[in-house]
Structure formats: C-alpha cells, structure tokens
Amino acid sequence: MAGSGDKQLSEIEARLHxxxxxxxxxLGAGRPCHPREYRHPRAWLLLAVxxxxxxTGIALAHGLLIAAGLVLAGMAGELFDPQRAARRHCNPPSRS
Structure with a gap:
C-alpha cells in the first residue's frame, strides 16, 4: 500500500515539474512563489495603462479616451482570469 502512495506522489511531482x-x-527550496495561474505581469501593466x-479622458472630458480606457480595463480584467487558457482550448458548440 505504501508503494502505491509513493508512486502517486512521484507522478504528481513529475506533472508539477x-x-x-x-x-x-x-517549492522544493522552501520559498514557494505564486503558481503560473496567479502571475499576471502583463495584466497589471495593461490595467495601469x-x-x-x-x-486622462475624464480630466480632459474626452469621450473617446474614456471609452478606450474602459475597453482596455475590460481587456485587462479578461487577462486576470486563471481559467482563460482552458476556455480558449475548449471545442465550440457545433452548428446543426
């Protein structure tokens, strides 16, 4: 029984690597960092922009800048989604 548990743990470790x-x-060094699903440097940069x-659009009362800022904020929000890659690879519904 102990051998099967060790085998499962080694499989999990290999998949994680x-x-x-x-x-x-x-994690092996004892200083865990955020997993890949929670690292979003480009999303933070896009959100700041x-x-x-x-x-700027609000300060200048310019509607096009306000709209562009809202669109960019929506794009940044989409980049923060950890399940984004899984949804991108799913099969679209068939049209029948």
Missing part, C-alpha cells in the same frame, strides 16, 4: 517548473523549484487613459 512539467506544468510549472519555476513553482516546483521554489487603462487607468491612466481613463483618468
């Missing part, structure tokens, strides 16, 4: 090697190395554009 394949999926997110940075997280696996940090969106808020800057939105604030």
């Amino acid at each position: 394949r999926e997110d090697p940075r997280f696996a190395r940090a 969106a808020l800057a554009v939105l604030g």
